[in-house]
Amino acid sequence: MPYFSYVQYILYISTHISTTMNNTTCNKISFEFKTKFLPPVLSCVFVVSLVANGWGLKSLLHNWKKLGSVNVFVLNLGLADVLYLLTVPFLVVYYSMEDKWVFGTTFCKITRFCFNLNLYGTIGFLTCISVYRYLAIVHPMTELGRITAKRSVVVSVMVWLFVAAQSIPDMFYPKSRVNGDPQCYDTTRATFVEDYLYYSLGWTLIGFLIPFLIMLGCYGHVIVILCSKNISDKVLKQNCLKLLFILILLFSVCYIPFHLLKNLNLYSRVLERRKICHEWSERVYVANQISRALVCLNCALNPLVYLHGDIVAKFRQLLHQIRNTFMRLSII
Structure with missing residues (x-):
């Protein structure tokens, strides 16, 4: 008899928990933080980025005849920033109006x-x-003369096509809810969020993680070479190491938090749709909005990193000095 009583008790508890879980509705996340935080941040980013990118592109156009391989990629960085900056004022209006999109679904x-x-x-x-x-x-010796501006242009076109191929599927996901005020989701509405999570994870792997590992491998090998080779120019070594460190730091600050928190936020939405509630969901949402501000800040930092003080011209001079140093070492 005690055994049957125990079994009945377990069945009662299981049924009670199941019923409680099914009837539980997760607390709605407050969007007040986003509407107060993003508009001023995006406005500041827009002003700073517009000035920095305008100055940077002007510097590149002024030295158009001297356009080199690195300059081609820097020019495309500037164009990518300008392309996004054209849309920022509409996003500022959207978030200021508490997520009311008035510019149409297509433009969203x-x-x-x-x-x-x-x-x-x-x-x-x-x-x-x-x-x-x-x-x-x-x-420097084997690749001297192979890296030309024309080849850099071809590579840039391939990058644009590859990035567009990754981004086009995102446009097929609904960006607004069925009822209520029109919105413009950066991902998609709740009905398709689970499918979007898988797409986002694949996108993160191909569009972010693999390039990031390539960068780490390249910069790591460069640092090893600069530290191990007998390069007498200490200023050359220090400037190169500082530049590599700054680039890796900016890349990590802008992109790692964004991709991590974006996917974690999507995962919390999947759990919410399954009626599985967690207290950390709102904190993840807030952190995700902060990471979106950080990744937008990259538009302002790109020109400052690559173009401040005509850094492109300095970098070309830096490469020339490195090549001369390696030539002297090979002769010895």
Whole structure:
């Protein structure tokens, strides 16, 4: 009899928990933080990025005849930033109106598409720059003359096509809810969120993680070469190491939090749809909005990193000095 009583008790508890879980409705996440945080941040990013990119593109156009391999990628970085900046004022209006999108569904998808082109286009061109620097520093003799501006243009076109191919599927996901005020989701509505999570994970792997590992490999090898070789120019070594460190730091701050928190936020939405509630869901949502501000900040940082003080011209001079140093070492 005690055994049957125990079994009945277990069945009662299981049924009670199941019923409780099915009847549980997760607390709705407050969107107040986003509507107060993003508009001023995006406005500041827009002003700073517009000035920095305008100055950077003007500097490149002024030295158009001297356009080199690295400059081609820097130019495309600037174009990717400008493409996104054109959509920022509409996003500021959207978030200021508490998520009310008044510019139409088609333009909503175009806006999100431009954001993705900027995001993954920037990652792609940063990767190209890192590979170029790797070849120019680690293999200066074998690659001398092979890396031309024309080949850089071809590579840039391939990067744009590859990034567009990754971003186009995102446009087929619904960006607004069925009822109520029109919205413009950066991902998709709850009905398709589970499918979108798988797409986002694949996108993160191909568009972010693999390029990031390539960058780490290139820069890691460059640092080893600069530290192990007998290069007498200490200023040359220090400047190169500082530049590589800054690039890796900016890449990590802007992109790692965004991709991590974006997918984690999508996962929390999947759990919420399955009636599985967690207290950390709202904290993840807030952190995800902060990471979106960080990744947008990249538009302002790109020109400052690559173009401040005509850094492109300085980098070309830096490569020339490195090649001369390796030639002297090979003769000895």
